[in-house]
Amino acid sequence: MMGSIKHSITLVSLLLLGILSFAIGTRSSDGFFSFSCASRYNATSIYKANVKALLSYLISNATVENGFYSTIVGWGTAYSISGRFLCRGDVTPSTCQHCVTFAANQTLEHCPEGTEFTAYNDLCTLSYTNQSFKPDSLVPNTVxxxxxxxxxxxxxxxxxxxxxxxxxxxxxxxxxxxxxxxxxxxxxxxxxxxxxxxxxxxxxxxxxxxxxxxxxxxxxxxxxxxxxxxxxxxxxxxxxxxxxxxxxxxxxxxxxxxxxxxxxxxxxxxxxxxxxxxxxxxxRNKKDSGARTVIMIVVPTVVSVMLFCLGCLLLMRRQTRKTYKAAWKEWKHETALQVLDPCLIESCCETEVTKCLQIGLLCVQENPDDRPTIAKVVSYLDNVWVELPVPTEPAFFMHARHNPNIINPGSGQPNSQSPRPSSLNEISKSELWPR
Missing domain, CATH: 3.30.430.20 (Gnk2 domain, C-X8-C-X2-C motif)
Incomplete structure (x- = not known):
């Protein structure tokens, strides 16, 4: 029973994580709001090396206090390149470095042969050019x-x-x-x-x-x-x-x-x-707004479903324990018919009811090794004149246990009412002698 509950909880948890991953993935799959890549060139090994060196410098300085860094690689040569980044003024240095690192990686992916590149994100902007930056030039596709x-x-x-x-x-x-x-x-x-x-x-x-x-x-x-x-x-x-x-x-x-x-x-x-x-x-657009709406709706819904499923499983577990307990008590008192609905008692076959109850109790015995296999259960049901084993207590059947082998003081006889000791203290004792 516990295994099935854990299995169900695992399935519901995976479902929740899957839906959340889908919703969040829909929202953040674009990564950056805008890329701008212009002025293709005949890539040379020197220029490519300068671009990679520039990006490395930008990443390594992405934790500066003011969230801004600018540098030039290859100054005075035909392959010089200027680069900079600017992080939003309210983000932490670690967040800034995360954003700049991601932007630098996107540079090589989206603009492997460009002389001018700009990546704009809500948290940072990274750009480089083989010319000087113009403060009032509009970044394409950012309105x-x-x-x-x-x-x-x-x-x-x-x-x-x-x-x-x-x-x-x-x-x-x-x-x-x-x-x-x-x-x-x-x-x-x-x-x-x-x-x-x-x-x-x-x-x-x-x-x-x-x-x-x-x-x-x-x-x-x-x-x-x-x-x-x-x-x-x-x-x-x-x-x-x-x-x-x-x-x-x-x-x-x-x-x-x-x-x-x-x-x-x-x-x-x-x-x-x-x-x-x-x-x-x-x-970014209506798609992102819809993604946020999906998250706001999906998360409470999935959590509610998960809690409902857990509640149902706990109720089923409690009801199962009550059923085991009632069936076992009726079996011990040889009143197996009492577990039936009163409307069925007069029309049922007492032998068949007793047989089915006994098979059921055999299948829920506390020791799993004592429980019959499916093949044995089928054989029990198919054979009318079959001698069934005597069932033992079902699992989850809680009661006080007694040890009949404990000797009752004063009588010298085993006392079934004496409680079983939990454990024996086998620690050796040392006798202390005064000096």
């Missing part, structure tokens, strides 16, 4: 938004929502460009009230090696791209026109020297608590 539905932002709320998000981005850009926070980070977060129960959370970050003016210019480049998300702004680019028509609950944009983002949930951690990549909220 994204999630169009709101009517239940999130109604038509009457649209103007108010666009106004507060515009103001939020303006404040964040100013704070980040003029920031002199811990380790020289140019990083800012802020939250504003949209309604009495909902907030908008924003983040802006600039490369620490840029001056305030360069950061401001970089953020202005981001504003140019985001301008299309507010219908009262002029010169709306067609590429993002749909964003301003319905409102957007999520916007992010990455420029070479800075990045900006807002969401309708707190996606950053300003307390610098440990932040694992797999646990960071990602809202």
């Amino acid at each position: 994204s938004w999630k169009t709101a539905n009517k239940t999130e932002i109604s038509d009457s709320q649209l103007d108010h929502f666009n106004n507060i998000t515009l103001g939020l981005f303006r404040d964040l850009a100013k704070q980040a460009a003029n920031s002199s926070g811990s380790g020289g980070k140019k990083f800012a977060t802020e939250e504003v009230n949209f309604t009495s129960t909902r907030k908008v959370y924003g983040l802006a970050q600039c490369m620490p090696d840029l001056e305030a003016w360069d950061c401001t210019r970089c953020f202005e480049k981001a504003f140019e791209e985001l301008r299309g998300c507010c219908e009262y702004w002029r010169e709306v680019p067609d590429i993002v026109r749909t964003c301003c028509d319905k409102g957007s609950t999520s916007i992010r944009i990455v420029v070479s020297g800075c990045n900006m983002r807002y969401e309708m949930y707190p996606f950053y951690n300003v307390t610098k608590a440990s932040l694992a990549i797999a646990n960071t909220p990602h809202l």
Whole structure:
């Protein structure tokens, strides 16, 4: 019985882990939000070696306090290459190194023959180029938004929502460009009230090696791209026109020297608590939003099913013990028919009932070696005139055990009522003699 319970628990646990793995895998399979690879070249062994050396330097310095590092490999040669990384301002050094290491590995996979590469993730950005970095150059494929539905932002709320998000981005850009926070980070977060129960959370970050003016210019480049998300702004680019028509609950944009983002949930951690990549909220598109919904639904459902199954198994185990106990007592008192439903007693064959009960008790004896095999059970049932063994107590049958061989003091006779001793103390004693 215990084996079957453990087996069932194992199956339910595997089912839970499998579903969770599927849901989480759906959510984080992309790894990085965007890759950009450009300017193919005729790969030479020297350039490839410089790229690998650069990535190695970036990884080894990924635990710096301010989450930023920049270096050049092959300076003054035709194969020089500049590289850098920037981790989000609220992540720990260990998380930063994890993200940079993963980005470096993706570089070799997605851009093995590129002179310019950028990998952007919620937690870090890694890039390299054979030219100088331009702070205000837009990273390709990094303008994204999630169009709101009517239940999130109604038509009457649209103007108010666009106004507060515009103001939020303006404040964040100013704070980040003029920031002199811990380790020289140019990083800012802020939250504003949209309604009495909902907030908008924003983040802006600039490369620490840029001056305030360069950061401001970089953020202005981001504003140019985001301008299309507010219908009262002029010169709306067609590429993002749909964003301003319905409102957007999520916007992010990455420029070479800075990045900006807002969401309708707190996606950053300003307390610098440990932040694992797999646990960071990602809202790349509707697919990711659906993945989070799947996790929120699946986890409680599977846990509830698991608890229900365990409850059923425990009830079955308790009921089985009661059945064993009742059947054994009736057997010992030679009243086997009492285990039957009263409606069946008059119409049954007492011999057959007794035979079936005896076979059943044989199959649940406490010692497994005493239990009959399936072949013997079949032979017992097939033969009418078969002599069955006398069953012993079933498993899980708990009662006080007595040792009939204990001598009753005073009578000199075995006493069946005397308790059996649990163990004998065979430790030898040493006699102590005074000096």
